[in-house]
Amino acid sequence: MASAYELNINPEDDADWITNQDKKRVAIAKQVNTGVDISTVNPANVAWQVFAPLNENKITWEASYSVYASTTPVAEGAHISQSSVLHTPPPPAEDGVVYEFNGSIFKKSDSKAEKGSYWIKNTSKQLFQFGITQEASSDKSSIKPGYSPLIIVPGGGSEILQFTPHETVYVYLTGHKESATVSVNAWGPVCKVQLSAGTPVTLKFIREESRFEQV
Template sequence: MPTYELDISIDQAGLTALTQAGQSVTIVKQSSGGKPTAWISFTPQMNNVITWTEQYSVYSSTTNAQAGATIRTSSVATAIGGSSYTLNNSGFFDKGISGRVGPTQYQIINADPDLMIGTTPMVTAGLLQGASVNGKNVSAPLCAAGVLYNQTALFTPIETIMVFTSSYSDNGIVISQVAGNALTVEYTTNNTAAIAYNDQNNQFIAN
């Protein structure tokens, strides 16, 4: 499983400005399927190192996937690409069945009629991924989709992230849209990327 790294440098002027504004560094990871979340949000330092491995889990939640909501997972299972996972009538995932979908896809089937969001038999589901942020291990959903009872959802993670500053103070917050000045970082040829915060324009730039 490949490991990826993002190095973020912020000079003292930028760090002071972000602290005074109460802003965090937020990372969104691209995935087809579901709404994006603020996968990682953290209080920045002058030198920041974020690493993660291409390993995912599937999750379910009864948190309504509306903008601003922090997803609280109720069931999580380590997942393998190309597999389908059924949320059974006990609210837990059955062992994945491989070969049901493409090798980089993950499928979730909601087979629990008793799980509700409001008055609707459904769950919020998606992919969850861990990371190390300045030496601290975190894990949070990177996407969120509403899945009605007896329906399925399909997710395909992409090794592309978007980095920006925000007022988000928690991981796994559903967002309506990524900030317009977010810097897109693609891990297509390299597993490591370095960016810096430009305190003149208040946005990230590639090093």
């Protein structure tokens, strides 16, 4: 069974101020190492989860990932359309395995690679964007079910890409309205959180600084 993580984002009475006065949403991004330049000033280039906060928001997920391909450009505010995933709905991908993408579908190859990372080889002759996805759920907030991209990286023909996820998240306010949105511009005040399996983390909101802080 995959390890489980819990993040409680509790702006309390400031939830209404964030949504209706500041006209923002709460964004969660995750650290994924790729070994390539993702061309952003931020430690991640995708807002993994974006939602209108309630007073208390319990977000949970498991260390379970899948792979995807897309033709969405790496441009600020673009919503990532997953043109191809491992399956629908995507099952967990295996780390240490190379998944080949032929331009239409993913296929698990016999090639082995470093464990702890997820690998994609573009066997087509076209340029696509690639990344890994993960699902999160919430007891109350407007997080939608389904696997959502964590990162987006261009990959040309015959290129092999490596994705190594970490349970480090970044929480900040955003003007974007949807999860899986490319976010390459500077985020503004951000709260960096390192999570451990089975240990909940709670954040409070500091309105004067428009940022979250770990309790």
